[in-house]
Amino acid sequence: MPLLDIKNLKIAFQVKKDTDGLFQMLGEQEVVHGIDLSLEKGQIIGLVGESGSGKSVSSLSILKLLPEDAKITADTMCFDGIDLLSQTEEEWQTLRGDRISMVFQEPMTSLNPVLTIEKQVEEGLLLHEEETYKDNKELRRERVLEVLAEAGLSHPEELLLKYPHQLSGGMRQRVMIAIAMMNRPELLIADEPTTALDAATQEIILELLKYYCETYKTAILFISHDLSLVARLCDRVLVLKNGKVVERGTKEEIFYRPQQEYTRQLMAAAKGKQLAGESIINAGQVGAEESNDTPDTKPNNTAIPLLQLKNATIEYREKTFFGKEKVTTAVKNVSFELYKGEVLGLVGESGSGKSTISKALTGLLPLTKGELIRAEGTEAPRMVFQDPYGSLNPAKKIGWILEEPLKIQGGYTKEERKRLVRAALKEVELEEAHAKRYVRELSGGQRQRVAIAAALIQKPEIVILDEPVSALDVTVQGQILELLYRLKEEHGMSYLFVSHDMNVIRRVCDRVIVLYQGEIAETGTTADVFERPEHPYTKELLRNNMDVHEQKEKSI
């Protein structure tokens, strides 16, 4: 008998259907349409799909962590012989965190911000082994230190009294995993556990999950949108699309002989050579070769750079009450140029100074030392941020958001502004009707299009793209990258493309700057940096972003 046995799982949500004004009809919308899933003890299964494919909803339903209005039905839904569909709330409480645990995507928000790490880790003991641990603080602490150490946290005793915000992203996720593994569950559900982390940390978390599986025979349900991660970890893979399993099989079957077009697409995306992206690379390279004849697009020494950063050092100063200053150097002696029509990549992990540099270029942050020179007549760069949901005003309609910079700039009549807004929406391939919508009514990809339109509406020469596709699905990523490329070509803009994702950088950039701890570790054309990396840090970044292909060969 399998540990987890699910047959014909269907999940529906109650939705409000707008009728004519006064009355709202309640209807049901099915998002998962009959999924079969079974998992043996000690097995790792991957659930792959884009957001909206139903993978997260399905995994949350196993622990009944969905909102109240979700309706879960199945022919069979059993864990170790227990019928999950007929569990009472009390029975759930004994199951959750003890026999089945879960690790979530975003460790920062998934941890309670105002409780110490010790309090949050020890809670599992108090909930499930109350008799042993309730009055024995020593024993409890001993156990907490043990699981933290097991999760790979060196010096766990220093963490006990810390709060989540004082930890790095990777440490937080280790803490999350320690919490989940506290009572040695038989099943661990990991919902995109590495998505918010940089490549090096991703790798470590995968190793950790493997370790638990091997040591404790923990079965793992690993949910991800990234096939290359799934390839490295899982025995069997389920590919989900629109709430249905489109393909299932062993890892080898899925990677060597994918039957479905959709699986092939996901795979191509994971490899960084997605079909939609193909055109970008080729076009980019063709553009670079042609530019030998057209000097204004070529970043050569005679051209005048649009933007030039010379020996820039940026420090953050924190003033304490008695006038003492705490100085943190975020960027050290960085120089580079941005030429017309080029896409310059800025790569590095979080904390490497990427964001600080982009802020400085837009004038949001002063340089402590060094110079920022803009070519004559060039305006300050515009920015597109990673999270369009957070950076667009939720209380305003899209039309208003797009119109605002024009209002501030002045010199346009109302009709002109409306016309420009319509044109901008069309440019980013949105409908005119989108102007009347609110941010929350758009999908992630549409939101990013709005953010791009907002940056483009004033016809800037330089746009800084700060992780513009990191929060998006692979297919949507491809579409947005393609859009960005087309807009650049049509308007002759230059991009500074900031990202931690080497695959994306490889696809879009002409030249790359690798930042490491606030300094330039390496710089060169994309081909040079990717084919012949020199700095050890670049090599590490590339290794962590390795292709599915190479991984596959290694693991089989």
Add this chain to the structure above:
Amino acid sequence: MKFILKRIGTLIITLVIISFLSFLAFSFIPGDAAVANLGMDADEAAVEALREELGLNRPVVVQYGDWLLSALQGDFGESTQYHLPVSELVAKRLPATVTLALYSMVLICVISFPLGMLGTNKPGGAVDTAMTVLSQIGMAVPQFFLGILLTFFFGIVLNWFTVGGYVSPQEDMAGFLSFLILPAVAVAVPKCATMTRYIRNAVVAQKKMDYVRTARGKGNSEKRILLNHVLINVMMPVVTMLAMMAADVLAGSIVVEQVFNIPGLGRLLITSISNRDYPVVQAIVVYIASTVVIMNTIADILYQKLDPRVR
């Protein structure tokens, strides 16, 4: 510690500015203590002589400096209507007002927290909707009207206490305390309604956060989630709200003191304003301002203690 010192520094500066502004305001209002004392028809020379005696002829800044120096030594001048030291007058009226305010604050806390959490397990459910209606009613009732209602019901219909039968704490402590219960309820009810609603919304918002899902995933019961995870997160905005409410409670008690005929600071303030008894008004303004500023400072310090992220 540095943070607290800094807050106390700002507190002192704020108080100096407020007291100066109120001083300035009084100097612009036509009519002064000399006219108020001698009557509208008094001899111009006599008024002038009294002004000279009271020091009202000097520039405002000098008068203020003078007042500030003595105020720092605890001397707030002499009431022009009662001819008694202001500090003595205020000290006599203070216990009733302070007790009333404290009473109300305690009621607000004791009532709002449980009520605010009631029904949050099922937002939009029957209990939640009932609480919403109840708090709407509570918010809509004006304090003076509630005071009259309470007086009528408990004083006249049930005859539990003598209407307007205030006893001072020196005479009868127990009587004093029991008398203040109804006024405190009158002050607290509208605030409770607001606070209940505020806590309810904060709890519902917090329950949608990811960490609550994590807590649920660990096997916590809904009750444990509320008490061990959500409440401490809700406390942060609530503490700030409570401090702002303290100022409101003070203002509310001025009205309620009238209705229940309590000889507190509120009534002293009203008679002093109509008699142009500026030294008294000035002292009360400073008292109210300091309470508000001190409450806010305490809230800030508490917030600092509660939220590790701003430490």
